Amino acid sequence: MKISPSKIIxxxxxxxxxxxxYTAHQIQxxxxxxxxxxxxxxFPIYLGYAGLIFSALYVLxxxxxxxxxxxxxxxxxxxxxxVILMILYGLTILRVGYFLSTSIFLVLSxxxxxxxxxxxxxxxSFPFVAIFMYLLHGLLNxxxxxxxxxxxxxxx
Amino acid sequence: xxxGILIGLExxxxxxxxMMVMIGCFAGTIIGMLPGLGPMTAIALMIPITYGFExxxxxxxxxxxxxxxxxxxxxSSILINAPGIPGTVATSFDGYPMAQQGKAGxxxxxxxxxxxxxxxxAAIFLLIAAPSLSKVSLAFRSPDYFGLMILGLTAVxxxxxxxxxxxxxxxxxxxxxLASVGxxxxxxxxxFTFQNMNLSDGISxxxxxxxxxxxxxxxxxxxxxNDPTRVAKQISLSQLGSIKLDKEETKKMIxxxxxxxxxxxxxxxxxxxGSTIASFLAYGMERNFVNDEEKQKFGKGSINGLAAPExxxxxxxxxxxxxxxxLGIPGSGxxxxxLGALLGFGIQPGPRLYQTNPEIFWSVIMSMYIGMxxxxxxxxxxxxxxxxxxxxxxxxxxxLILFFSVTGIYLMxxxxxxxxxxIGIAVIATILRLYDFPMPPLILAFVLGGxxxxxxxxxxxxxxxxxxxxxxxxxxxxxxxxxLTIIGWQIYKAFFAQNKMQx
Numbered sequence: 001m002k003i004s005p006s007k008i009i010x011x012x013x014x015x016x017x018x019x020x021x022y023t024a025h026q027i028q029x030x031x032x033x034x035x036x037x038x039x040x041x042x043f044p045i046y047l048g049y050a051g052l053i054f055s056a057l058y059v060l061x062x063x064x065x066x067x068x069x070x071x072x073x074x075x076x077x078x079x080x081x082x083v084i085l086m087i088l089y090g091l092t093i094l095r096v097g098y099f100l101s102t103s104i105f106l107v108l109s110x111x112x113x114x115x116x117x118x119x120x121x122x123x124x125s126f127p128f129v130a131i132f133m134y135l136l137h138g139l140l141n142x143x144x145x146x147x148x149x150x151x152x153x154x155x156x
Numbered sequence: 157x158x159x160g161i162l163i164g165l166e167x168x169x170x171x172x173x174x175m176m177v178m179i180g181c182f183a184g185t186i187i188g189m190l191p192g193l194g195p196m197t198a199i200a201l202m203i204p205i206t207y208g209f210e211x212x213x214x215x216x217x218x219x220x221x222x223x224x225x226x227x228x229x230x231x232s233s234i235l236i237n238a239p240g241i242p243g244t245v246a247t248s249f250d251g252y253p254m255a256q257q258g259k260a261g262x263x264x265x266x267x268x269x270x271x272x273x274x275x276x277x278a279a280i281f282l283l284i285a286a287p288s289l290s291k292v293s294l295a296f297r298s299p300d301y302f303g304l305m306i307l308g309l310t311a312v313x314x315x316x317x318x319x320x321x322x323x324x325x326x327x328x329x330x331x332x333x334l335a336s337v338g339x340x341x342x343x344x345x346x347x348f349t350f351q352n353m354n355l356s357d358g359i360s361x362x363x364x365x366x367x368x369x370x371x372x373x374x375x376x377x378x379x380x381x382n383d384p385t386r387v388a389k390q391i392s393l394s395q396l397g398s399i400k401l402d403k404e405e406t407k408k409m410i411x412x413x414x415x416x417x418x419x420x421x422x423x424x425x426x427x428x429x430g431s432t433i434a435s436f437l438a439y440g441m442e443r444n445f446v447n448d449e450e451k452q453k454f455g456k457g458s459i460n461g462l463a464a465p466e467x468x469x470x471x472x473x474x475x476x477x478x479x480x481x482x483l484g485i486p487g488s489g490x491x492x493x494x495l496g497a498l499l500g501f502g503i504q505p506g507p508r509l510y511q512t513n514p515e516i517f518w519s520v521i522m523s524m525y526i527g528m529x530x531x532x533x534x535x536x537x538x539x540x541x542x543x544x545x546x547x548x549x550x551x552x553x554x555x556l557i558l559f560f561s562v563t564g565i566y567l568m569x570x571x572x573x574x575x576x577x578x579i580g581i582a583v584i585a586t587i588l589r590l591y592d593f594p595m596p597p598l599i600l601a602f603v604l605g606g607x608x609x610x611x612x613x614x615x616x617x618x619x620x621x622x623x624x625x626x627x628x629x630x631x632x633x634x635x636x637x638x639x640l641t642i643i644g645w646q647i648y649k650a651f652f653a654q655n656k657m658q659x
Contacts, residue, residue: 005591006323006591006592006593009587009588009591009593010322010323010326013326013330017329020333020348023348024347024348027345027347028345029343029345030343030345033343036617037616037617037619037620037621038612038613038616038617038621039343040340040342040343040345040347041347042612042613042616043336043608043609043612043613044333044336044347044348047329047332047333047336050329050332051326051329051330051333054322054325054326054329055326057322058322058323058326061322064319064649065319065320065592067590067591067592069590069591073380073381074379074380074381074590075378075379075380075381076379078378079375079378079379079586082375082378082554082558083375083579083583086558086562086575086579087576087579089562089575090562090572090575090576090579091572093562093566093572093575094570094571094572098566102559102563105555105559105562106555106556106559109554109555109558109559110551110552110555113378113550113551113554113555114551115549115551115552120552124552124556132563136567142208142567144567145570
């Protein structure tokens with residue numbers, strides 16, 4: 001028997017709702033609130049049941065409009081690389097600083113997606129980020145922590 | 157009311173706010189023009205910027221972006237037959253054939269004039285309807301609000317999910333679950349935080365919007381190996397033709413615009429329906445109104461066929477502000493994003509908004525007029541130049557969207573945890589999108605989650621824990637019957653369609 005991806009997602013949501021419901025029951029409420037008509041765990045408990053009901057209905061009822069996705073045409077390589085680049089960007093943005101991490105993220109993303117116009121790659125990374133930072137920092141007074149620019153003495 | 161209009165005019169006509177409408181319309185047109193990126197993405201990308209502004213200025217900017225994005229969506233529908241948003245699909249039926257006949261300039265002008273007229277007429281309706289409805293909605297109590305919120309969520313799931321009702325309802329529940337993370341507003345008890353301090357304030361609204369729209373739309377384009385800009389490179393954007401309309405063409409538009417405006421506004425007010433349904437209904441209605449000779453031209457470049465959906469989708473945009481401004485309940489994904497932004501400013505829209513913050517209430521309405529005028533006099537002549545944006549390579553476009561998304565959330569929290577969470581939600585949203593799990597119901601539910609819980613809390617406490625409040629008042633009962641009818645109809649449709657398939 002072949003099960004559709006939408007049903008697998010619904011099944012996962014069913015399990016997630018079950019976990020959510022279990023966690024909702026574990027919420028510690030004040031003793032005087034325990035038997036109140038409404039406390040901190042009332043709404044989440046209803047949500048847990050709603051999640052179980054809707055996902056179970058989807059799993060059990062026949063699919064009238066199945067979603068057809070051709071898995072062979074999906075570009076896994078570029079998508080996963082971009083996600084990894086974003087994670088690395090998130091990892092370095094505080095440690096290295098906004099300017100360098102953002103510029104490197106942009107350069108690598110352009111290259112990953114197949115861009116080879118090097119002048120545009122440069123213009124739309126380092127100078128672009130510098131102007132953007134100036135707008136944020138200089139005009140909107142939004143402070144951006146940047147250890148790299150502090151180290152080379154550009155930022156105070 | 158006159159006093160309010162004057163306050164609105166004063167606020168909207170300040171130099172800063174006029175600049176914001178212009179920037180908003182311009183930025184919205186550019187973003188809305190890019191196939192795959194709609195008004196929600198455009199507004200989501202603007203939210204971090206608006207947090208430094210006064211609430212009225214921020215909202216005026218977002219309203220400008222909204223109208224600009226709808227207009228931009230029409231442009232890509234007409235020029236390259238790739239609607240930027242679902243609301244402009246019907247525009248491409250007659251707009252694209254006109255462009256193929258060398259009348260792209262004329263088609264763009266008709267779209268701009270119709271959008272202007274539809275938006276303006278609907279804004280007048282809004283001007284009249286909103287204060288009156290605000291007074292009526294003061295009679296609404298917690299059970300009615302609770303019911304209305306469920307109605308909004310159910311209606312959005314039923315109408316906007318293109319036959320995937322159960323998937324949309326799962327997204328509604330998922331959105332409400334995400335909204336429940338963090339400290340309980342009344343008791344401060346932590347919920348679903350797993351002793352992580354980063355979760356104690358809950359999940360940021362901007363984070364969820366950015367992840368489910370801007371970021372996941374960008375990832376989806378890469379994942380599906382789509383290049384929305386490829387078609388644009390094949391057309392000559394300089395050869396758009398004249399934008400002048402002759403007498404007969406103007407006459408045709410004049411008959412179409414009023415009826416499509418009324419229809420669009422009414423559909424826009426209804427929760428969940430929005431500009432897509434309004435534009436399709438207007439197209440269908442117009443086809444029934446015109447004579448047989450004109451009917452033959454539908455789908456081949458009819459002026460009525462282009463003017464009707466364009467008028468209706470803009471009128472629906474204005475109409476969708478009615479439930480947001482009068483009840484504080486958004487009827488669509490886009491107005492849900494706006495509600496989230498308003499809550500971020502510390503403003504609670506609702507029946508008392510026009511008493512407590514008249515400058516916001518009226519300036520938004522006034523800025524709609526200004527936005528329409530700007531779209532007409534600024535964007536229309538500039539379209540041949542703005543349309544070049546369509547040819548921006550995705551190799552530059554996608555990284556820049558990802559960069560704006562990450563920067564947006566980083567500027568709000570200055571911590572890595574939010575960035576990782578945003579990436580995680582974006583990846584999940586990309587997979588869900590692939591299998592037609594719709595995102596607007598999730599956003600609407602996420603925004604309404606806190607308000608829903610608050611109204612359920614009040615209702616249950618007043619009725620001493622009994623669920624009788626759902627049918628004690630006639631108004632609540634009518635709302636509940638409507639909800640049950642929608643759910644019942646959707647489930648019946650699912651079974652009926654299946655039985656037909658088996659036969």
